[in-house]
Amino acid sequence: MGKLALVLASGELEKLQAASIIGSIASTLGTEVLVFATMDGLMAFKKDVVENKAWKTSGDLGKGMLQSNVPLFVETFRQAKETGNLKLYACGMVMDMLGLKIDEFVDLFDDVLGVTTFLGMIEGAQVLFI
């Protein structure tokens, strides 16, 4: 129950995996989960990166995840959106800065937001910065 905010600022696969698992399980228990992808954490959702599995890994664990059949974070977030109350938001600042459009990212995002809007949405939430 309650509200959980995940700020994804890292593009490292291990961190994104952990965030997606925590967020998705929380959402199945009735927690409202709000995910804000920014900086490298947003770039990890670019279509070409996802298609080529071109994520940064911090070590052997991440490399192993890419080779084994574990569900990757994109799929885990997609499932969470289908089964629970989880929403993903893309950082508008990064997109403006790099001239990127939302259709260059995998089809997971509910909206493109600025920080002020996101801060308003997560008032009273527990926040995890990843």
Next chain:
Amino acid sequence: MKAEEIKADIVVDARGSFCPGPLMELVKTIKDAEVGKVIEVLSSDASSAKDIPEWVEKAGHGLIGVVQEDSYWRIIVKKIK
């Protein structure tokens, strides 16, 4: 009746899938099932065998039992609400 003898209405075979795969498959199945149905999850993932019962309790469903087989676990759950 012992957990081993319960006949499940729905069996979710999530063997070979890692955390959170087995749990997410259970969540989907439980959402679509009718109240009162017994669902059995087969998982070869030890952390799921521990974590699924925790989820079942938090989500307000009934844990009938966890049965360890040779190379996997059977987690038997009743949909309560």
